[in-house]
Structure formats: C-alpha cells, structure tokens
Amino acid sequence: xxxxxxxxxxxxxxxxxxxxxxxxxxxxxxxxxxxxxxxxxxxxxxxxxxxxxxxxxxxxxxxxxxxxxxxxxxxxxxxxxxxxxxxxxxxxxxxxxxxxxxxxxxxxxxxxxxxxxxxxxxxxxxxxxxxxxxxxxxxxxxxxxxxxxxxxxxxxxxxxxxxxxxxxxxxxxxxxxxxxxxxxxxxxxxxxxxxxxxxxxxxxxxxxxxxxxxxxxxxxxxxxxxxxxxxxxxxxxxxxxxxxxxxxxxxxxxxxxxxxxxxxxxxxxxxxxxxxxxxxxxxxxxxxxxxxxxxxxxxxxxxxxxxxxxxxxxxxxxxxxxxxxxxxxxxxxxxxxxxxxxxxxxxxxxxxxxxxxxxxxxxxxxxxxxxxxxxxxxxxxxxxxxxxxxxxxxxxxxxxxxxxxxxxxxxxxxxxxxxxxxxxxxxxxxxxxxxxxxxxxxxxxxxxxxx
Numbered sequence: 001x002x003x004x005x006x007x008x009x010x011x012x013x014x015x016x017x018x019x020x021x022x023x024x025x026x027x028x029x030x031x032x033x034x035x036x037x038x039x040x041x042x043x044x045x046x047x048x049x050x051x052x053x054x055x056x057x058x059x060x061x062x063x064x065x066x067x068x069x070x071x072x073x074x075x076x077x078x079x080x081x082x083x084x085x086x087x088x089x090x091x092x093x094x095x096x097x098x099x100x101x102x103x104x105x106x107x108x109x110x111x112x113x114x115x116x117x118x119x120x121x122x123x124x125x126x127x128x129x130x131x132x133x134x135x136x137x138x139x140x141x142x143x144x145x146x147x148x149x150x151x152x153x154x155x156x157x158x159x160x161x162x163x164x165x166x167x168x169x170x171x172x173x174x175x176x177x178x179x180x181x182x183x184x185x186x187x188x189x190x191x192x193x194x195x196x197x198x199x200x201x202x203x204x205x206x207x208x209x210x211x212x213x214x215x216x217x218x219x220x221x222x223x224x225x226x227x228x229x230x231x232x233x234x235x236x237x238x239x240x241x242x243x244x245x246x247x248x249x250x251x252x253x254x255x256x257x258x259x260x261x262x263x264x265x266x267x268x269x270x271x272x273x274x275x276x277x278x279x280x281x282x283x284x285x286x287x288x289x290x291x292x293x294x295x296x297x298x299x300x301x302x303x304x305x306x307x308x309x310x311x312x313x314x315x316x317x318x319x320x321x322x323x324x325x326x327x328x329x330x331x332x333x334x335x336x337x338x339x340x341x342x343x344x345x346x347x348x349x350x351x352x353x354x355x356x357x358x359x360x361x362x363x364x365x366x367x368x369x370x371x372x373x374x375x376x377x378x379x380x381x382x383x384x385x386x387x388x389x390x391x392x393x394x395x396x397x398x399x400x401x402x403x404x405x406x407x408x409x410x411x412x413x414x415x416x417x418x419x420x421x422x423x424x425x426x427x428x429x430x431x432x433x434x435x436x437x438x439x440x441x442x443x444x445x446x447x448x449x450x451x
Contacts, residue, residue, distance in 0.1 A: 049309070050304060052125060052126050053125060053314065053317065054303065054313075056082070056129040056130070057297070060078065060133055061293045063133070065293075067140045067141070067195070069197075070195055071195075071223060072328065073325075075292045076321075077325050078136045079296050079324055080322050081321070082132055082317075083320065085132040085183075086128060086314050088110055089121070089174070089175045089178045090121040090314050092119055095311070097311070097451060100449065103450060110178060111178060119167065119171045120162065120163045120167055122155075123163075124174050126152060127171070127172040129175075130148055130149075130179075131183075132182060135183045189233075190227075190231055191230045194227065199221040209251075211341060212339045212341050212364070213341065213345050215342060215361040219361075222336075222363060222364055224364065227329060232326040232330070234445045236445050244438070246338055246340055246367045246431075261347055263422075264343040264347070264425055265347045265352065267423060268357055268425045282371060282420035282421075283359055291374045292324040296378075299378070302382065319381045319385075319446055320381050320382065322446050323446055324374055327374050327377035327439040328374065330373065331435060334438070335364055336364075339365045340431075341365075342365070342366045343361075343426065344356075357424060357425025358425050366427060368435035369418060369421050369431040369432045371418060371427075372434075373439040376440050376443075377443050379414040388411070391409070394407070418435065
C-alpha cells in the first residue's frame with residue numbers, strides 16, 4: 001500500500017506538469033506527450049516495477065518534444081543511450097544475464113556491483129535513468145530539469161520502504177556510476193552535440209540533375225548531413241547492409257524514376273480518406289515526440305500491456321533504442337551518399353509546378369525513408385519479442401482525435417508507416433522499400449547479441 005500511495009503521489013505531481021493522466025480502477029494510467037495534449041500509453045499495475053522505467057520514458061518524450069534540436073535522429077540517439085543505461089543498471093537482478101559491455105561498439109567493461117552487497121535494482125535503474133536523461137538533455141528548460149529531479153525522488157521513495165538506507169545509497173550510487181560510464185562512452189560517437197547543430201553551415205550539397213535541393217520557403221539548409229558518419233552502437237560492416245542505390249535519375253517519361261515520381265504525383269491527387277488518415281497518423285513532424293518517440297511509446301505500451309518483468313522490459317527498451325539509433329545512422333548515411341531529389345522538386349520541374357504534397361517535405365534528401373527505417377528496426381525487434389503474428393492496437397494518437405490503429409502483425413505496422421510517407425507526397429516507394437530492407441538487416445545484428 002505504501003508503494004502504491006507514493007506512486008500515486010508521483011502521478012499527481014506529473015499530472016500537474018502535464019505528463020500523466022489520473023488514477024483509475026486502482027491502477028496508474030500513464031500517458032505520453034505528443035503533438036497536442038497527452039497520448040495514452042497503457043494502464044500500469046499499481047506498484048509494478050516497470051512503472052519506474054515507463055515513467056522515465058514518459059518524461060523523456062516530453063523532453064524530446066520541448067527541448068530545442070531534438071530532431072528524429074537526435075531523439076533516437078537519446079532513446080538508445082537511455083535504454084542501454086537502464087538495462088545495465090538493473091543487470092544485477094537479471095539472473096546472471098551478461099553485460100553489453102564488450103559487445104557494443106566501443107563500449108568496454110562497465111562498473112560491476114560490489115560482491116556480497118545488497119542492491120535494490122529498481123532504485124538503481126531509477127537513478128541511472130535520471131542521470132543519463134539529465135546528461136543527454138543538457139539544454140532542457142529548467143522546469144523540465146526540475147521534473148527529472150522530482151521524478152527521481154518520488155520513484156525512489158516508492159521503493160525505499162523495502163530496504164535499508166545503506167542499500168538505497170548503494171543502489172543510487174551504482175545507478176549513477178553506470179549512467180556516467182554510458183554517457184562518457186556516448187560522447188565519442190559523433191552525435192553528442194547534434195541537438196546544437198542540426199543545420200551545419202559548413203555543408204554544401206552537390207548541385208546537378210537529380211540532386212536534392214532545399215524546399216523553400218521553410219528550409220534552406222540540409223539537416224544533419226554528417227549524421228551518417230556517427231559511430232553505430234552495434235558493430236556492423238558494409239557487408240552487413242547491402243548498398244542498394246536508387247533507380248537512375250531520368251526525366252524520360254518511360255523511365256523507372258519518372259514512373260515512381262508520377263505515382264507519388266497521382267496518389268497525391270487521388271488519396272482516399274483512409275490513406276489521408278494514414279499519412280497524418282504517422283507524420284510525427286516538428287513539435288511532436290518524433291517517429292522514434294512514437295515507436296518507443298508503443299514499446300512502453302506493450303511492455304505494460306504484456307506485464308513484462310523489469311529485466312525483460314529493460315532488455316526490450318535497450319534493443320529497440322539501439323535499433324532506432326543505428327537505423328537513423330544508416331538511413332542518414334544513404335541520404336547524403338546519394339543526395340536524391342525529393343518528389344516535390346522533381347514533380348514541380350517535370351510534371352506540375354502547382355502540385356502540393358499532403359505533408360510538408362523535410363529538410364534532407366529523399367533516399368532512404370527515415371520513417372521506414374525507424375519503424376522497420378523497431379517493428380522487427382518487437383516481433384522477435386512478442387511474435388510475428390502478434391496482434392496489437394496503437395493508442396498513441398487518440399487525444400489528437402485519431403481512432404486507435406490496430407494491426408494483426410508488426411509487419412503490417414511497418415508497411416503502413418512506410419507507405420504513409422508516399423501518401424504524404426514526400427517519398428518515392430523505393431525510398432520506403434529500401435529503408436525497410438536495410439533496417440531489417442541491421443536488427444539481425446542487434447538481436448544476435450548475447451542478452
């Protein structure tokens with residue numbers, strides 16, 4: 001009862017900040033911030049250990065939405081290091097599971113708990129997540145940093161009654177030690193200051209037929225042109241992800257390139273109501289929790305719906321986060337290797353200068369699709385955990401007026417999120433198809449690690 005009351009107090013405080021909804025039927029009803037208002041995640045069992053990490057993802061997604069510079073790849077990076085930190089901080093309670101230290105790219109041996117000493121792994125994970133989130137969101141507003149401090153305190157109090165002050169202190173110290181080690185490792189990956197410099201002024205895009213051009217008037221520079229050079233979290237070589245070029249650029253009406261662009265053009269003129277909804281549902285554009293945020297929100301929903309243990313949840317959060325980060329790096333590598341023209345630019349030059357896509361075109365090249373890459377990575381990891389034919393409903397956009405979207409499999413979700421960008425008029429079909437394929441090959445490396 002004490003644990004429940006303290007968690008309820010946490011919920012009340014977060015509600016005041018606009019993060020969490022309310023108590024209902026003796027359970028904690030969590031929510032995640034999205035484009036407008038809160039997005040329901042799921043109902044958590046009162047006092048369940050997974051309430052702690054889920055509460056941190058709730059807050060992290062609020063930070064992604066409200067902290068300057070957290071574009072999709074930058075958000076994916078933060079989500080990844082948060083998940084790895086959680087997993088390593090609670091590792092001592094995972095029945096002898098191996099550390100990711102020595103398995104991930106550039107990550108050495110991590111601090112180990114003291115032999116023969118007692119720890120509360122929920123408290124360790126809580127403090128670790130608090131510290132890593134503060135470090136990753138160094139430019140967050142003071143109000144949100146205050147929420148981080150408050151959430152750490154409230155979560156700790158919720159579990160403090162079951163152990164001595166010495167165990168609490170030891171657990172807190174260990175969690176922070178893990179967070180410091182993970183952050184130090186993260187700082188050398190090339191993306192540490194990405195949120196400060198999404199549009200570097202020293203990048204000049206190539207010029208010529210078929211090359212990407214900025215889409216005026218909103219965007220005049222390329223976003224994160226060097227992101228593809230970042231160190232991925234999982235070690236993979238060029239042979240691990242096939243180099244698949246886009247169709248050869250051509251303005252010939254009989255060419256594959258022209259036909260692909262014409263499909264986007266005609267689809268934009270003939271969208272059905274359902275196709276329009278799909279495009280808008282998956283948009284997750286500026287000012288939202290981003291596509292990677294949408295997918296980690298879904299992960300949090302499934303973790304709670306399926307009542308995973310703390311260790312199981314920590315593994316899954318780490319795997320999905322790694323997939324999102326590395327899919328973003330791989331996708332951006334493709335984007336600035338090929339610098340492919342966006343459909344709007346091609347259509348205006350070769351078909352119809354007055355055509356307008358449903359969704360605003362982002363400020364980076366077309367090939368491959370970020371949505372397809374992110375969703376394929378997360379979807380295949382979730383399928384590995386819950387099953388290829390696992391049915392589920394995504395509730396993330398209900399407060400924005402969308403009907404929950406139900407899927408009979410993760411593959412169906414991947415396909416829908418991917419084609420949504422074609423419906424939106426901002427990607428060719430092959431952008432999405434290649435994004436799905438390359439991200440799937442990446443997830444095979446992630447799932448092959450020893451957990």
